[in-house]
Amino acid sequence: MDQWNADLYKEKHAFVFEYGNSLVDAWLQPQAGETILDVGCGTGELTAQLAQQGAIVTGLDASPAMIQSARANFPEVTFVVGDATRFSLPQQFDAIFSNAALHWVREKEQAIERMYTHLKQGGRLVLEMGGKGNVQEILTALERAMSQRGYTYEPFWYFPSPAEYTTLLEKAGFKIDRVHFFDRPSRLADPATGISDWLEMFGGHFFANVPEKDKAAILQQVQQELAPRLMRNGELYADYVRLRVAATKI
Ligand code: BEZ
Numbered sequence: 505m506d507q508w509n510a511d512l513y514k515e516k517h518a519f520v521f522e523y524g525n526s527l528v529d530a531w532l533q534p535q536a537g538e539t540i541l542d543v544g545c546g547t548g549e550l551t552a553q554l555a556q557q558g559a560i561v562t563g564l565d566a567s568p569a570m571i572q573s574a575r576a577n578f579p580e581v582t583f584v585v586g587d588a589t590r591f592s593l594p595q596q597f598d599a600i601f602s603n604a605a606l607h608w609v610r611e612k613e614q615a616i617e618r619m620y621t622h623l624k625q626g627g628r629l630v631l632e633m634g635g636k637g638n639v640q641e642i643l644t645a646l647e648r649a650m651s652q653r654g655y656t657y658e659p660f661w662y663f664p665s666p667a668e669y670t671t672l673l674e675k676a677g678f679k680i681d682r683v684h685f686f687d688r689p690s691r692l693a694d695p696a697t698g699i700s701d702w703l704e705m706f707g708g709h710f711f712a713n714v715p716e717k718d719k720a721a722i723l724q725q726v727q728q729e730l731a732p733r734l735m736r737n738g739e740l741y742a743d744y745v746r747l748r749v750a751a752t753k754i
Contacts, residue, residue, distance in 0.1 A: 544605020
């Protein structure tokens with residue numbers, strides 16, 4: 505099932521693509537006329553930005569709801585529904601770009617193989633994803649609140665260390681050009697409900713077997729417990745850790 509709510513994503517979680525601007529400008533540096541594939545493009549804001557800079561861009565996302573929203577907002581850009589671990593497109597690209605998507609992909613070797621296959625020789629891969637320790641405060645509080653009510657928390661996302669992910673890329677044939685691993689607290693739209701909203705938006709899988717009443721209580725507990733720890737100057741921040749990598753297909 506496609507669980508994504510594209511409107512909620514854009515309304516309250518726009519930081520996902522807003523923070524991606526520096527990845528585009530400072531790392532990818534798209535050139536006019538080059539072909540770029542955006543893997544996990546979501547609602548397409550960064551894909552459209554690449555197109556505006558003159559690149560010939562394709563946005564790929566597994567969520568039909570996200571692709572529908574991207575097509576409606578940016579009809580001049582090509583968007584396709586496709587899974588990062590299985591996609592097959594009829595061309596190779598000068599560059600592949602991915603922002604805040606690859607931590608959803610647990611079959612990471614397959615995704616890396618697909619990206620490698622879709623790059624031209626000498627083509628570059630520029631990615632950012634959640635790194636080791638990403639949203640750990642939120643996940644620890646969630647695990648506690650779930651277990652207090654008798655539910656089992658199962659880890660879901662893939663947040664690798666720089667060593668782990670670059671080793672996988674090297675095994676697939678990439679040369680690593682640049683790595684950056686850093687904390688980037690990410691401001692949530694509404695301090696009163698930000699963590700609860702974030703879990704509603706992204707963490708639906710944790711609650712697959714939790715009745716609505718318990719889910720509401722768990723979300724409220726996590727929000728209340730973390731608000732004092734993650735609040736700064738009246739704003740609430742998710743404890744994001746980022747892994748950025750630039751690599752070349754050799
Ligand atoms: C992230 O960008 O770090 C992220 C977004 C949604 C779910 C998990 C992690």
